[in-house]
Every structure is written in C-alpha cells, then in structure tokens.
Amino acid sequence: MPQERDTGVTVGQMMSAARQAAGMTVDQVADATRVRATLLRAMEDDDFSLCGGDVYARGHLRSVAATLRVDPQPWLDAFSAQVPPAVPPPRKRGGPPAAAGFSRPTPAGAVESLESAADDQTAVMARLSTKSPRVRRGPNWTLAMVVALLAIGVVVVVSLVQRVRTPADAAPPVASLSPTPAPATTASSAPSTPPTSSPPATPSSSAPGAGTTVVVRVTGPRSWVAVGPVRGGKPLFEGVLAEGQTRTFTAAGRLRVVVGDAGAVALTVNGEELGTPGRRGVVARLEFGPAPVASA
Numbered sequence: 001m002p003q004e005r006d007t008g009v010t011v012g013q014m015m016s017a018a019r020q021a022a023g024m025t026v027d028q029v030a031d032a033t034r035v036r037a038t039l040l041r042a043m044e045d046d047d048f049s050l051c052g053g054d055v056y057a058r059g060h061l062r063s064v065a066a067t068l069r070v071d072p073q074p075w076l077d078a079f080s081a082q083v084p085p086a087v088p089p090p091r092k093r094g095g096p097p098a099a100a101g102f103s104r105p106t107p108a109g110a111v112e113s114l115e116s117a118a119d120d121q122t123a124v125m126a127r128l129s130t131k132s133p134r135v136r137r138g139p140n141w142t143l144a145m146v147v148a149l150l151a152i153g154v155v156v157v158v159s160l161v162q163r164v165r166t167p168a169d170a171a172p173p174v175a176s177l178s179p180t181p182a183p184a185t186t187a188s189s190a191p192s193t194p195p196t197s198s199p200p201a202t203p204s205s206s207a208p209g210a211g212t213t214v215v216v217r218v219t220g221p222r223s224w225v226a227v228g229p230v231r232g233g234k235p236l237f238e239g240v241l242a243e244g245q246t247r248t249f250t251a252a253g254r255l256r257v258v259v260g261d262a263g264a265v266a267l268t269v270n271g272e273e274l275g276t277p278g279r280r281g282v283v284a285r286l287e288f289g290p291a292p293v294a295s296a
Helices: 011-023 026-033 035-044 054-068 072-080 107-132 141-177 181-196 202-212
Strands: 212-218 223-227 238-241 246-251 255-261 265-269 272-276 284-288
Touching: 011 072, 011 223, 011 255, 026 035, 026 054, 026 141, 035 054, 054 072, 054 202, 141 284, 181 238, 202 212, 202 238, 212 223, 212 238
Parallel strands: none
Antiparallel strands: 212 246, 212 265, 223 238, 223 255, 255 284, 265 272
8 A cells, every 4th residue: 555654743653652652562552452563563654555455544543542542533634644545446347346356365355355245245135125015014012112111201200300309499498597697797707808809819820830831832844742641630632733833731730741743842831931842753752740839
C-alpha cells in the first residue's frame, strides 16, 4: 500500500507518542489488542501495507486508541489524509470479476473473499424473500401483552416518584420557620458584613500559586499534544493543534505534557515562558508542578 507522508505529524508518530505517554511497550499493546507486535511496529513506522486494507487499518487504529484511552478520530482523520483510498481492479467485460484479490494469499484477502461471497448469498436470499407469497398472520398478542406491561410499569414508577417527592415538598415550610428568629442576629451582624465581602479578592490573587497552569502555543505547522494529570484522572486534551492555536490547561496538582513535535510548540508554565521544549520532529514528555505560593 503506498504511503504519502505529510510535513506535519503522521499517524505513526501519534501512535508512538500516545503509547509512550501511557507508559506501555509495543508487546503490551499487542497483548491487549490481539494485534501482532510486528504489525504495530510497522504501523508506528507509517507502513500500513501489512493491515490488509484500509478497513482493517482503521479497525486496528480504533483498537489501539481504545487500549491507550485516547480519541481515535484525530488518528482516523490523519490516516485519511495520509493514505489514499485503494482503487479496486477493473473487471473484465462479460466475464467473472478479476481475481486480483487472490494473487496474494494473505489472511486479509481470504477474509475479503469470504465477505464478498457472504454478501452475494445475502442478496440472493433477499430476492427470494421478496418473491415469496406473504402469509397473512393473526393479531400479535405477545406484542399487546408487552405494551400493557410497559404501561403498568410506567404508572407504578410515576406513583412511586410522587410518593418520594411528597416529603421533600413538605420540608421547605419547616426550613422557612427556623430562620424567623434570625432577623435580630442578622441586624446585629450587619455592620460586620462589609469586611467579609473584601476577603474573596485575596484568595483569587493567590489562586495561580495553588495549582499548575500550562499554556501551549503552536508556532510551527502543527503538532500533536496530550495534556493530563500525572496520577490518575481523565486527560484534559489529546489531539492535533494547528499553527497559531493556543490552549490553556489548569490543574490542582502536577500536569504531564506530551508534544509530538517539540520544535513546533512554545510553552508557558505558571506565567513563565519556557520556549520550545526541543528540536523539530522530536517527541517531548514533560511534567510540571504547582507554582510556589508567595509568603505574605
């Protein structure tokens, strides 16, 4: 299968960067996805000729993305732009279809031939079913019983919900009676309320020091970027950013940043500009922690 390489990040680079970010080896991914390790290494080298076709290659990409817990759509989009669609061989006029699929005895070719035969058999069965005379059937009592049971179930659920909500609706009057003696205390504490409104400004000024803030700005053509917490948690972002795009990520703890093209990205961490984390074409894996809180 011919491969067309782009000046940006390729599908193989995305797979390698996501696997390294997950801390897994090629053999571990092969055991989890039931895909041969040699095939995975070829895919990371942007060689999809061993997949047996575009359909199987996309299936492998979805399986690997699910194992690494990343979104497969950027990989599929890059694959569509990187690998041209396969053109089926022309069929001879008046004769059987060309046997190009059997010239290479691969498992993928055998599967495709079986699928085509199954499709032909399905089409024949569909034609026979359309020509067979229709049998007039009586009323479907089973379906009527199912509908009746569903209706009874809906009525029971609605009645239970109303019973559960009835005590909750009765609770607000009790709560409204308890604050009645409170006006005296609120009046006495009224002079102290203005000082309490000013302190919220103090935590907001020190909030940047209580967490980690990472700003990613793409200065090159484009780059694959993945940002997430160091220990557990759901990834904050994983995908391709184009030139000129800027994304800001914040977290209470440490953040892990993986860049597919280190020379095409500039980083700013906790307000400090760090510049590019490496050379063009190099995968950079970085970790950043919260900024120190300035003592008063």
